[in-house]
């Protein structure tokens with residue numbers, strides 16, 4: 001994948017995630033400077049780019065819990081040659097998917113109407129808000145995914161190895177010690 005004439009272009013996004021996977025990316029610390037010699041960033045929470053353009057690698061944190069998540073995910077799939085699900089929220093739905101066993105309307109009533117700390121007692125219904133889905137979906141149920149990187153979040157070392165393998169055009173290989181599921 002490495003091309004001497006241009007840098008690898010990477011996009012990242014957080015759907016129904018907690019930004020922990022992105023924080024773990026930043027935990028590669030000073031190697032961020034090495035990374036920036038090899039890549040340039042398209043849409044990510046670290047840039048001000050609003051839409052994903054043509055990219056080599058798309059990294060998706062978080063599952064799909066509403067219509068906006070699905071729109072962003074489809075945009076990533078259309079524009080990224082390789083799409084990576086990072087962390088179990090993207091891979092399985094993870095903790096947000098615990099709501100899958102609860103009726104969505106019951107969830108909303110509990111949070112917005114019944115909770116004693118809630119002010120206003122109104123379920124938000126502004127048309128600006130994305131429509132929530134009845135369930136939280138892993139991203140592979142919405143688009144094709146090329147790679148899955150486990151760990152909640154994956155350790156920074158695993159992210160570094162995974163990314164540098166991909167950037168160098170190699171099939172990513174993660175050592176057993178770096179494979180985490182928690």
Ligand code: SF4
Nearest residue numbers: 017018020087089152
């Ligand atoms: S996988 Fe874990 S760290 Fe990553 S977004 Fe989900 S909860 Fe956060």
